Amino acid sequence: EAQVTQNxxxxxxxxxxxxxxxxxxxxxxxxxxWYRQDPGLGLRQIxxxxxxxxxxxxxxxxxxxxxxxxxxxxxxILESPSPNQTSLYFCASRGQIYNSPLHFGNxxxxxxx
Amino acid sequence: DQxxxxxxxxxxxxxxxxxxxxxxxxxxxxxxxxxxxxxxxxGPTFLISISSIKDKNEDGRFTVFLNKSAKHxxxxxxxxxxxxxxxxxxxxxxxxxxxxxLIFGKGTxxxxxx
Numbered sequence: 001e002a003q004v005t006q007n008x009x010x011x012x013x014x015x016x017x018x019x020x021x022x023x024x025x026x027x028x029x030x031x032x033x034w035y036r037q038d039p040g041l042g043l044r045q046i047x048x049x050x051x052x053x054x055x056x057x058x059x060x061x062x063x064x065x066x067x068x069x070x071x072x073x074x075x076x077i078l079e080s081p082s083p084n085q086t087s088l089y090f091c092a093s094r095g096q097i098y099n100s101p102l103h104f105g106n107x108x109x110x111x112x113x
Numbered sequence: 114d115q116x117x118x119x120x121x122x123x124x125x126x127x128x129x130x131x132x133x134x135x136x137x138x139x140x141x142x143x144x145x146x147x148x149x150x151x152x153x154x155x156g157p158t159f160l161i162s163i164s165s166i167k168d169k170n171e172d173g174r175f176t177v178f179l180n181k182s183a184k185h186x187x188x189x190x191x192x193x194x195x196x197x198x199x200x201x202x203x204x205x206x207x208x209x210x211x212x213x214x215l216i217f218g219k220g221t222x223x224x225x226x227x
Contacts, residue, residue: 004156031213033214035217040219041219042119042202042217042218042219042220043157043202043204043217043220044217045214045215048214058214090156090157092156098145098206098213099145099162099164099206099213101147101159101162102149102157102159102215103159104149104156104157104158105156106154106155106156107154107155107156
């Protein structure tokens with residue numbers, strides 16, 4: 001089954017404790033992206049990657065890092081999480097053609113205390 | 114500055130009637146528009162899209178209309194069903210300006226009452 005898999009689904013952590021949210025897709029997609037969803041703010045892009053070893057900032061990249069060492073994986077790294085990063089995070093992927101739809105994972109609910 | 118706006122946070126419709134969800138955009142360079150549906154505890158799923166060279170696209174009960182001069186698009190669901198109750202996101206992209214990155218609106222929560 002074609003899918004984007006995020007782990008974990010739920011995560012509670014404390015301020016400053018480094019964490020990684022994994023994302024993997026099995027559709028051989030070139031493009032991958034991370035979004036965060038907050039009440040009243042919709043979906044905002046954090047980082048995206050056009051292909052392996054190519055990453056770029058989205059609209060809200062502060063406090064986040066990403067890497068794209070393999071085509072299928074696009075982990076999101078929070079080196080020193082803060083409470084304002086408490087949010088619902090989505091990973092997404094699509095093929096190389098820009099007007100092909102994004103496929104989303106089921107989300108990771110992160111709480112930073 | 115919000116480039117994609119969904120001004121109605123919520124909409125309630127009776128089963129069997131038409132649901133109309135609206136979306137406005139400010140960037141005239143957008144050339145591809147999409148609607149996503151999101152259920153609680155799930156990721157958004159693609160619903161329907163439209164290219165800027167068209168003014169209408171239909172897929173079953175779902176029709177998207179694009180009015181480029183007004184920078185407005187709408188999603189019509191006919192007839193509405195209780196299973197359509199979800200949050201709907203409008204999104205837009207422009208390859209040249211944003212490498213195809215999608216800009217999302219804030220979403221409209223649709224409730225279809227039996």
